[in-house]
Amino acid sequence: LLAAGAARAQQAPAKMTIATGVDPSFAPFYVAKEAGIFSRNGLDVQVNTGPSGSAMVAFLIGNQINAAYGAEQAGVSAHAVDDNVVVVADGTELKRWISIVGSAAVPDLAALKGKTIGIARGTGSETFWLAAIKAKGLDPADYRVVNVEAPEMVAALERGNIDAFAVWEPWPTRAIGAVKGAKVLLTNEGIINVRNFVYMNRGWATKNPDASRRFVTSLVEAADRIKADPGASVAMVAKFLKQPPALVGELMPKVDYTMNLSGGTLANIAVAIDHLKGAGKLTKPVQPAEMIMPELMREVRPAAVALGN
Amino acid sequence: MATLALRAAPAAVSAWRSTLTGAAATLAGFASLFVLWHLASVYLVGSALFPPPLRVLARGIELARDGSLLDNVSVSLGRILAGFAIGSACGVVIGFVLGAVAPARRVLEPYTEFLRFIPATALITVAVIWFGIGESSKIFLIAYTTVFIVIINTAAGVASINRNKVRAALCLGATRPQLFVHVLLPAATPYVLTGMRIAMANSFTTIVAAELVAANDGLGKMLWDARLFMLVDDIFVALICLGFLGFSADRLFRWAILRFARRFSPVM
Amino acid sequence: MATLALRAAPAAVSAWRSTLTGAAATLAGFASLFVLWHLASVYLVGSALFPPPLRVLARGIELARDGSLLDNVSVSLGRILAGFAIGSACGVVIGFVLGAVAPARRVLEPYTEFLRFIPATALITVAVIWFGIGESSKIFLIAYTTVFIVIINTAAGVASINRNKVRAALCLGATRPQLFVHVLLPAATPYVLTGMRIAMANSFTTIVAAELVAANDGLGKMLWDARLFMLVDDIFVALICLGFLGFSADRLFRWAILRFARRFSPVM
Amino acid sequence: MSLVAFRDVEKTYASRSGRPYTAIRGFDLDLAAGEFFCLLGTSGCGKTTVLNMLAGFEHPSGGTMTVRGRPVRGPGRDRGVVFQGNDSLYDWLTALENIALGPRLSGLPAAERRERANHYLSLVGLAQQGGKYPSELSGGMQQRIQIARALANDPDILLMDEPFGALDAQTRTTLQAELLRIWQATRNCVLFITHDIDEAVTLATRIGVMRAGPASTLKAVIDVDLAPEDRVRTSERFMAVYRRVHALLSDEVTLAALQAH
Amino acid sequence: MSLVAFRDVEKTYASRSGRPYTAIRGFDLDLAAGEFFCLLGTSGCGKTTVLNMLAGFEHPSGGTMTVRGRPVRGPGRDRGVVFQGNDSLYDWLTALENIALGPRLSGLPAAERRERANHYLSLVGLAQQGGKYPSELSGGMQQRIQIARALANDPDILLMDEPFGALDAQTRTTLQAELLRIWQATRNCVLFITHDIDEAVTLATRIGVMRAGPASTLKAVIDVDLAPEDRVRTSERFMAVYRRVHALLSDEVTLAALQAH
Numbered sequence A: 001l002l003a004a005g006a007a008r009a010q011q012a013p014a015k016m017t018i019a020t021g022v023d024p025s026f027a028p029f030y031v032a033k034e035a036g037i038f039s040r041n042g043l044d045v046q047v048n049t050g051p052s053g054s055a056m057v058a059f060l061i062g063n064q065i066n067a068a069y070g071a072e073q074a075g076v077s078a079h080a081v082d083d084n085v086v087v088v089a090d091g092t093e094l095k096r097w098i099s100i101v102g103s104a105a106v107p108d109l110a111a112l113k114g115k116t117i118g119i120a121r122g123t124g125s126e127t128f129w130l131a132a133i134k135a136k137g138l139d140p141a142d143y144r145v146v147n148v149e150a151p152e153m154v155a156a157l158e159r160g161n162i163d164a165f166a167v168w169e170p171w172p173t174r175a176i177g178a179v180k181g182a183k184v185l186l187t188n189e190g191i192i193n194v195r196n197f198v199y200m201n202r203g204w205a206t207k208n209p210d211a212s213r214r215f216v217t218s219l220v221e222a223a224d225r226i227k228a229d230p231g232a233s234v235a236m237v238a239k240f241l242k243q244p245p246a247l248v249g250e251l252m253p254k255v256d257y258t259m260n261l262s263g264g265t266l267a268n269i270a271v272a273i274d275h276l277k278g279a280g281k282l283t284k285p286v287q288p289a290e291m292i293m294p295e296l297m298r299e300v301r302p303a304a305v306a307l308g309n
Numbered sequence B, C: 001m002a003t004l005a006l007r008a009a010p011a012a013v014s015a016w017r018s019t020l021t022g023a024a025a026t027l028a029g030f031a032s033l034f035v036l037w038h039l040a041s042v043y044l045v046g047s048a049l050f051p052p053p054l055r056v057l058a059r060g061i062e063l064a065r066d067g068s069l070l071d072n073v074s075v076s077l078g079r080i081l082a083g084f085a086i087g088s089a090c091g092v093v094i095g096f097v098l099g100a101v102a103p104a105r106r107v108l109e110p111y112t113e114f115l116r117f118i119p120a121t122a123l124i125t126v127a128v129i130w131f132g133i134g135e136s137s138k139i140f141l142i143a144y145t146t147v148f149i150v151i152i153n154t155a156a157g158v159a160s161i162n163r164n165k166v167r168a169a170l171c172l173g174a175t176r177p178q179l180f181v182h183v184l185l186p187a188a189t190p191y192v193l194t195g196m197r198i199a200m201a202n203s204f205t206t207i208v209a210a211e212l213v214a215a216n217d218g219l220g221k222m223l224w225d226a227r228l229f230m231l232v233d234d235i236f237v238a239l240i241c242l243g244f245l246g247f248s249a250d251r252l253f254r255w256a257i258l259r260f261a262r263r264f265s266p267v268m
Numbered sequence D, E: 001m002s003l004v005a006f007r008d009v010e011k012t013y014a015s016r017s018g019r020p021y022t023a024i025r026g027f028d029l030d031l032a033a034g035e036f037f038c039l040l041g042t043s044g045c046g047k048t049t050v051l052n053m054l055a056g057f058e059h060p061s062g063g064t065m066t067v068r069g070r071p072v073r074g075p076g077r078d079r080g081v082v083f084q085g086n087d088s089l090y091d092w093l094t095a096l097e098n099i100a101l102g103p104r105l106s107g108l109p110a111a112e113r114r115e116r117a118n119h120y121l122s123l124v125g126l127a128q129q130g131g132k133y134p135s136e137l138s139g140g141m142q143q144r145i146q147i148a149r150a151l152a153n154d155p156d157i158l159l160m161d162e163p164f165g166a167l168d169a170q171t172r173t174t175l176q177a178e179l180l181r182i183w184q185a186t187r188n189c190v191l192f193i194t195h196d197i198d199e200a201v202t203l204a205t206r207i208g209v210m211r212a213g214p215a216s217t218l219k220a221v222i223d224v225d226l227a228p229e230d231r232v233r234t235s236e237r238f239m240a241v242y243r244r245v246h247a248l249l250s251d252e253v254t255l256a257a258l259q260a261h
């Protein structure tokens, strides 16, 4: 495989534009770029970043970019607008990523009853909160939920506008450092598995099968590399993001990077679809299986594809 | 905007007729805007992210039917008006001080000339620290983007006052406060009003950043939600609403000026 | 800003001395700004989200040392300047057409008066559809927030031209284009320049929205990243940079005006 | 056919305070090529209104007004204007550049138009002051720049609204002589508004006296058939015309005073 | 001690075009309470400059200038000004409101100040025109509103810069008479700039003639010791003063003309 890649690299490299957010959970994109895996596979890839991986998924509509990396919900929303937006791989599993953080006045989950909690509506934050209610058998009527954007959670907690919030990293870690007495009340481990998918534009992928395959190959190699050499990967991600290695090193171990497609992939898509449907935000019906384009992964690493039927 | 009369207007044209043709031309302008949009959307771009006007209209009617559009509009409008009013009021006062009191200007200018380049979006966190996640932080952000434009235009207005008008007032025995009330204020009025009209656009556009702060309703919130869920039609409904609200607010403002402040011969 | 001379200035004060005291007062203004900030941060707010100036300064020096700050600044500055230049140029032309040609105004006003209320943030998607994900969409967004302010101020300038100056030119045989070049343009210059100075702030603040679009560098990008990672010091470094850059750009602009366009007696 | 013809012209101003004001009504006047017509009248009677209409700045509300048989559509370079007040000077041009603007607009080469402008600058006695901006000139100097600007463009019809009003007697006399010389050389038509009867009798071939407003018209037109040597106050024939005009005006002032109270 | 004292006053203007211009140098003048001083001089000699310094609008570049022994710091209500040109009228006030502004600033009740303003409005012959805005008035009417505004404020020192320049002879005569009447009643000090020698001799207790600029000073000051009945052109004593002033001025004009070429 490596030799084939090298041979092809002799020809003019295929150009691709891909985009994602700035968050260590998208590490395979960064590592593939920084470690030169893309170029070794004969690809000239421009990696753009935006405020979140999900925000960039939208640019797959109409093929403004060729690939993106982001959460389930964004993929479903985009697929509803343009069914060319498909998942080619499931790349990230966030095990201890989202937490409920309480202020000094809230020592544990039980004490949260009757208090105010900040949720970022329409994001993983809300998905997690709903799952937590179900898992812990809580009564939603006992809590006053207010909508707060992730970056403002800490300020709102500090000011006492909210008594707790549910949000993803790095905010929980930050809040504990910044607000006296703040602590994690609950993490998503065992309650819900958050995933990030690699998306491509199906039209483009069908027209450029060769480049697409080499692209997926690069990601698989990058994920393997992260597992094999975590220290070097942290350094590369920190360099790409221009963030302190200490911070990146703290966050990356909370994430599992394995390029695959599994029943879990389908299940997460189904949850997202249900959630969007429930909120009335889905413009047309979407089937989980339609959203997946497994051919590329099957070609590159057949063993990693286990969709169950 | 009163356009330059390059040649004298025939006096025979009645005011009525000119109002009518004016309205017709404005309508024609809008019609062409929407036709162009339609053509661009359908023939030129052909992207799912750029819907044609009729689809947006249909979605708008839908949202209007279920009442949510009106709710969002009225909530946002309230915030915009509050922020605009506070920002304009502060801007006029500071602008006059800057324009009329040289030492104050020297000391205050670093504030205004520095702060006006700092985007409201970046101040959201600071606003929450100071004002919490309630209404006041949203209104603060809108006032913030309004105030500097009003300051600059007001100060420019004060600086451009005909020298002899100030001199005459001082010779008539005007004290500082009287000079302000009887000369500076009326003479700078056209500039202040132009400044407010320009600032109005900032008030409207900043609602989007402001409603990023823990908002449960409003056009900005609607926009962010629609973005999050990729409800392209909703995004355009919100944009069109902002455009029309702004346009109407501006017309209302102009009308009020012509009705009540005509003697200060505002230029617009 | 030339302040209103309420009493005659003693002629003996040399221009040199007044420049020096001016600079001193400006410095004092800045000093007080930072002292106030320090006091607010340490004693009033005491939040990890609102760092004192010295910590921000230290972080700024750090970022400057490793070169990343300079990179970000220069990339952003390039975008801002390009967008500002394009927006101003279009704004002046459209503003003159609006101000001087009544029928064009009627038809064009729905465009300007509608579009100016639509926030740049909301246009990101549209910008990417039209201009792709590269530099041009960012420059477009900045030009977009610049152009309307310049349009309005230019049109106001044209409308406020002394009637007899236009009449005199026509009696001297000026054709339409000559009237434009020799009278309308110079007479409206103070308004145009004020408009550009105001619009400059929009150019700077919009860089943040523009660099939300798939940017890999720039101050806006730095700001968004810092926000996502809660690097409070970095946020403030970016804000202070924007503030100082804006302040300096404005000073440079003023200096250039006084140096090259003094005869048009700009008011500032 | 006369060069300029007012026929039953009316001008009504819409007023900001509400009531429209009719300044001129039933106004008739013919001007021939080569004549020097002085228009006199009490302050506010409508002299500037007449001039503004002929210049094309204002449209008559009624009646017809023609130049060479054609209705006036707007201002043009055939009719040069010296305005009452000095706000028509361009603040951003020096005195010399102001004078050179007309020739510049008609495409005269730089050297020639500078020469021309300098000529008219000296003619109004400001040879040393060409580099100053209007705001750096005294009231009388500004007025002279305006006169030079109009003359430098050599219009067919010269419309002058109290052009020498802000000048001392001596400067005024010099400029009157210059104006006469230029007029005699070109034989253009001049409409000259003044409130100085001496000046009118010195310059005019005909003098028109207007009634006091509102709805003013020409009360009388007097032919001034004086030889050049009679154009001095000491001449008996001069004084005869002077007294006639004076009498006509005095009646109007009395009338105006009566109306005002 | 004289009311107003100029001692060796110099005024140099910084010019936009570069070279500074010294309008006045070594200027001495004393004005006593109750005197009517007319200042004459060729156009651009520095009359307005002198007035502007006394009004407090401009500071002398050298020398001292005092009013009642104290240096002038700025404008004040003790010195009322009628400006050359009409740009000091407030466009947003009607003619009547413009006149009433002074009394309003000093806190006169509305009814009284309206009465006062109407009185001065009639005095300048515009009783019917009080509701018009300045832009709706003719040049001469605007000038009269400015005069009425200054008079209505009853200042100790009245500074008038060619106040009757845009008025016809008859209106001018009426206003001259009114001004004299007011001055005789109040015995305030008047500094009156004019370029009309007749007017100066009719009004003044003293006449000052300035040299042509640059660096102008007073060339001569003439006492006008005429009885009221001699204040007419037909009086021989009147004409004697007239000729003296005329001669002084003529020399300066010749000089100015020489300098200009």
Ligand SMILES: Nc1ncnc2c1ncn2[C@@H]1O[C@H](COP(=O)(O)OP(=O)(O)OP(=O)(O)O)[C@@H](O)[C@H]1O
Pocket: D013, D014, D015, D021, D023, D041, D042, D043, D044, D045, D046, D047, D048, D049, D050, D084, D213, E132, E135, E136, E137, E138, E139, E140, E141, E166
């Ligand atoms: N724009 C206007 N709106 C309303 N009324 C006006 C306007 N312009 C002039 N008038 C009125 O028309 C009349 C004639 O004005 P005009 O300026 O023609 O007088 P004039 O003879 O030139 O006087 P003067 O010698 O004082 O300059 C005046 O009563 C004046 O108030």
Ligand SMILES: Nc1ncnc2c1ncn2[C@@H]1O[C@H](COP(=O)(O)OP(=O)(O)OP(=O)(O)O)[C@@H](O)[C@H]1O
Pocket: D132, D135, D136, D137, D138, D139, D140, D141, D166, E013, E014, E015, E021, E023, E041, E042, E043, E044, E045, E046, E047, E048, E049, E050, E084, E213
């Ligand atoms: N702001 C200024 N800057 C430069 N020069 C000036 C300025 N103001 C006046 N001057 C010059 O000073 C001289 C005197 O001007 P001033 O206005 O006092 O003349 P004046 O006697 O009032 O003339 P007029 O009778 O024409 O009004 C003139 O040569 C003029 O050019």
Ligand SMILES: [Mg+2]
Pocket: D047, D048, D049, D084, D161, E138, E139, E140
């Ligand atoms: Mg007139």
Ligand SMILES: [Mg+2]
Pocket: D138, D139, D140, E047, E048, E049, E084, E161
């Ligand atoms: Mg003068």
